[in-house]
Amino acid sequence: MTHYLLSVHGPAEMEEFGSYGSKEEMEAAFAATGAFNDKLRADGYWVFAGGLQSASTATVVDGRGETPVMTDGPYLESKEVIGGFWVIDAPDLDVALRLAAEGSKACRGKVEVRPFEGLA
Numbered sequence: 001m002t003h004y005l006l007s008v009h010g011p012a013e014m015e016e017f018g019s020y021g022s023k024e025e026m027e028a029a030f031a032a033t034g035a036f037n038d039k040l041r042a043d044g045y046w047v048f049a050g051g052l053q054s055a056s057t058a059t060v061v062d063g064r065g066e067t068p069v070m071t072d073g074p075y076l077e078s079k080e081v082i083g084g085f086w087v088i089d090a091p092d093l094d095v096a097l098r099l100a101a102e103g104s105k106a107c108r109g110k111v112e113v114r115p116f117e118g119l120a
Helices: 023-042 093-107
Strands: 002-011 048-051 059-062 069-072 080-090 110-115
Touching: 023 048, 023 080, 023 093, 048 093, 080 093, 093 110
Parallel strands: none
Antiparallel strands: 002 080, 002 110, 048 080, 059 069
């Protein structure tokens, strides 16, 4: 089994209901994502998942110098940011891609799949 990061990409600028067109659409996506999370757990793929607050809440820490420098906001200027993620344990890339497609449909966003180099 290999661990994969399934990261959900969405717009950097959010509207009233995030990246969803209405409250009803947002609630439907949350319900579908909850059902997908339950399926990952039941099928033994679940490791960890989480949603992230707005990129504007980020703090970039550069500790390479003598004194750490902290800067408010995201590190990169981008039209899209990572809004949430899953870490799964899947037997191969084909399974990870299939699960990413299910997650994408559930949360109504694009999902990037990347295998971990290793775990510490």
